[in-house]
Amino acid sequence: MSGARGSAAARVPVIAIDGPSGVGKGTLGRRVAAHLGFHLLDSGALYRLVALGAEARSVPLDDAEALARVAAELDVEFRLDAGEELAEPLLGGQPVGEALRSERCGEIASRIAGYAQVRTALLARQRAFRRPPGLVADGRDMGSVVFPDAELKIFLTASVEERAQRRYKQLIAKGIGASLAPLLGEIAARDKRDRERSVAPMKPASDAVVIDTTAIDIDEVFEQVMKIVSTRGISGS
Ligand code: DC
Numbered sequence: 001m002s003g004a005r006g007s008a009a010a011r012v013p014v015i016a017i018d019g020p021s022g023v024g025k026g027t028l029g030r031r032v033a034a035h036l037g038f039h040l041l042d043s044g045a046l047y048r049l050v051a052l053g054a055e056a057r058s059v060p061l062d063d064a065e066a067l068a069r070v071a072a073e074l075d076v077e078f079r080l081d082a083g084e085e086l087a088e089p090l091l092g093g094q095p096v097g098e099a100l101r102s103e104r105c106g107e108i109a110s111r112i113a114g115y116a117q118v119r120t121a122l123l124a125r126q127r128a129f130r131r132p133p134g135l136v137a138d139g140r141d142m143g144s145v146v147f148p149d150a151e152l153k154i155f156l157t158a159s160v161e162e163r164a165q166r167r168y169k170q171l172i173a174k175g176i177g178a179s180l181a182p183l184l185g186e187i188a189a190r191d192k193r194d195r196e197r198s199v200a201p202m203k204p205a206s207d208a209v210v211i212d213t214t215a216i217d218i219d220e221v222f223e224q225v226m227k228i229v230s231t232r233g234i235s236g237s
Contacts (some may be wrong), residue, residue: 012237013038013134014149015229016142019156020191020202021106022163024218025138028156031222033136036229037236041129042078043139043146044109046122048100049076049091051108061111068117074125103186110190113140114197133236140194143205151234154225155204158214160188 015032017025026042033040053070054061061067077090088095099105112118119141126146129135137146143153158166164184171178194202204210209228213221 011149012130012132013151013234014130014142014147015134015136015225015234016147016150016153016205016208017136017138017156018140018142018144018154018202018204018208020140020158020163020187020194022167022187023156023158024166024213024221025156027218028154028221028225029136029138031218032225032229035226036134036136036234038134038136039129039131040078041126041135041137041139041142043122043126043137043142044106045078045089045100046071046074046076046125047109047113047118048105049074049089049096050112050118050122051105052091052096052099054112055108061108064115064117067112067115068121071118071121103183106190107186110193114193114199116199119145119200134234140202141200143208144203145200148205152225152228152232153205153208154228155208155210156221157210157212160184160191162214163187 015038017029017032019025026044029040029042032038050067050071053074054067057070059066059070075092077093079090088097088100090096123146126137129137130147135147137150139146143150143155161184164180164187167183167187168178168180171183191202211221211224
């Protein structure tokens with residue numbers, strides 16, 4: 001027991017939060033990270049940045065080797081704001097702007113995320129985010145592939161209708177015009193692709209805690225997660 005405790009104390013704890021798009025991983029991740037004083041990895045942003053980088057260099061979206069080079073050479077920097085909001089990443093020292101969060105960018109990111117070479121090129125970069133006192137990492141394969149030894153693995157789900165509604169409200173609140181039906185179609189198509197790809201498909205790790213958020217709000221999800229964090233005694237290294 002004491003030996004196990006000794007090695008556990010030396011490890012930097014990771015809380016993995018996975019799930020489909022629009023399920024609230026980002027919001028939950030930011031809150032949990034801010035609460036615990038942990039670092040945050042938005043792994044989807046990395047795939048989106050590769051998409052933007054590939055577009056900027058006119059790399060064909062079916063050229064896996066060239067896309068992997070873009071991923072390996074990505075000059076990206078994440079900075080945290082004073083509060084819990086994640087400041088937008090810098091690509092080549094420049095803010096990337098709204099383009100990063102567009103449906104189009106998410107769609108391209110989802111397509112290139114299907115290439116094993118791209119995923120491998122991003123693996124070490126993602127693991128480098130694991131620094132004391134701890135890390136909250138959100139994505140599709142944080143618990144299953146990138147941090148298989150995470151202290152806690154959460155997999156969020158919600159109906160596609162509910163997720164489309166949430167996304168719709170977010171866009172409208174930002175003053176971005178949107179319609180529900182196409183959003184629903186896009187989210188369903190992206191889910192299917194992320195779930196059915198052969199490499200690192202989106203699925204709960206065998207030891208993940210699955211939380212269906214369809215009928216509960218973010219405050220309740222946060223409370224449930226923090227309860228598990230406290231039961232498992234997870235705190236900064
Ligand atoms: O979470 P997001 O919507 O920003 O992610 C955009 C796409 O990137 C998503 O549709 C699939 C891919 N992705 C992935 O394959 N693995 C991750 N860990 C994160 C994102």
